[in-house]
Amino acid sequence: MSLKTLFKKEPAPAGYEPATYPAPAVDNPETNTAEADEKKEEHADSSTVCPKCKQTFEKSVLRESFNVCPACGYHFVISAERRVRYLVDQGSFKPLKCKVAFANPLENPEYESKITSLQEKTGLEEAVYTGVGKIEGHEAVIGVMSSKFLMGSMGIAVGEKVTNAFEYAEKKKLPVILFTASGGARMQEGILSLMQMAKTSAAVERFSKNGGLYISVLTHPTTGGVTASFATLGDITLAEPEALIGFAGPRVIEQTIGQKLPEGFQRSEFLMEHGFVDQIVPRDKMRETLGHILRLHSKRGK
Numbered sequence: 001m002s003l004k005t006l007f008k009k010e011p012a013p014a015g016y017e018p019a020t021y022p023a024p025a026v027d028n029p030e031t032n033t034a035e036a037d038e039k040k041e042e043h044a045d046s047s048t049v050c051p052k053c054k055q056t057f058e059k060s061v062l063r064e065s066f067n068v069c070p071a072c073g074y075h076f077v078i079s080a081e082r083r084v085r086y087l088v089d090q091g092s093f094k095p096l097k098c099k100v101a102f103a104n105p106l107e108n109p110e111y112e113s114k115i116t117s118l119q120e121k122t123g124l125e126e127a128v129y130t131g132v133g134k135i136e137g138h139e140a141v142i143g144v145m146s147s148k149f150l151m152g153s154m155g156i157a158v159g160e161k162v163t164n165a166f167e168y169a170e171k172k173k174l175p176v177i178l179f180t181a182s183g184g185a186r187m188q189e190g191i192l193s194l195m196q197m198a199k200t201s202a203a204v205e206r207f208s209k210n211g212g213l214y215i216s217v218l219t220h221p222t223t224g225g226v227t228a229s230f231a232t233l234g235d236i237t238l239a240e241p242e243a244l245i246g247f248a249g250p251r252v253i254e255q256t257i258g259q260k261l262p263e264g265f266q267r268s269e270f271l272m273e274h275g276f277v278d279q280i281v282p283r284d285k286m287r288e289t290l291g292h293i294l295r296l297h298s299k300r301g302k
């Protein structure tokens with residue numbers, strides 16, 4: 001069946017009541033704060049105001065502190081490329097070749113130009129950047145999602161790139177480390193974006209059954225279909241401090257259940273207390289922590 005046939009609009013049968021779903025996590029004001037913060041950071045000339053403690057810092061000071069506020073520890077959103085740079089042994093990272101053809105199943109007239117302009121702006125092919133690199137001498141397949149690319153939403157290309165990363169790692173007997181940051185499934189690709197949840201979950205399962213080690217690192221914000229699939233399927237789940245992690249946003253949940261949510265709900269610390277996260281790792285300790293885990297799990301403990 002062609003995509004066009006699949007998405008052909010047909011009149012609803014008599015008596016059909018459309019299902020109602022909570023608003024997608026992309027509408028979540030919390031989620032959008034991250035993007036706004038990042039925009040503020042980009043547009044400031046040489047200094048940046050921390051959105052949490054409101055202190056002003058030179059950009060060079062922030063860069064030296066892994067883009068973490070030296071006063072209050074607020075973790076600024078960083079680009080995928082910078083994330084990789086903070087993490088791997090110098091010069092060891094090689095991107096994985098996995099070109100996915102552009103698909104526009106709902107024939108959204110602005111979708112292709114939006115993707116093209118984001119590719120130019122971010123230098124990324126899609127909302128996830130995958131490659132192979134070494135962390136403290138240990139080789140691993142590394143994937144980093146970028147909230148700067150359509151809020152890190154997962155469509156066909158992200159699903160394929162994540163799956164490809166697991167398949168490559170399985171072939172080469174390497175561990176997988178994924179840094180997630182996502183507003184959820186990509187609305188522009190309709191149901192095909194939801195199918196990526198099953199596809200990526202199956203890829204994790206296959207990899208895991210064959211003895212692969214998968215470390216998931218949840219960063220701000222990880223929501224929607226990514227949380228409901230590969231982000232929460234890690235053998236070890238780490239998170240950056242105070243990251244928003246959830247499925248639907250807090251506003252949507254409050255409206256649905258008609259109750260006020262507890263303080264700190266859906267933040268890394270709350271999730272760790274409730275057993276969903278194994279360890280909260282500040283950005284300046286991430287390389288060391290991952291290096292340590294990889295060393296413990298390597299065959300000869302080297």
Ligand SMILES: [Zn+2]
Binds near residue numbers: 050053069073
């Ligand atoms: Zn601060």
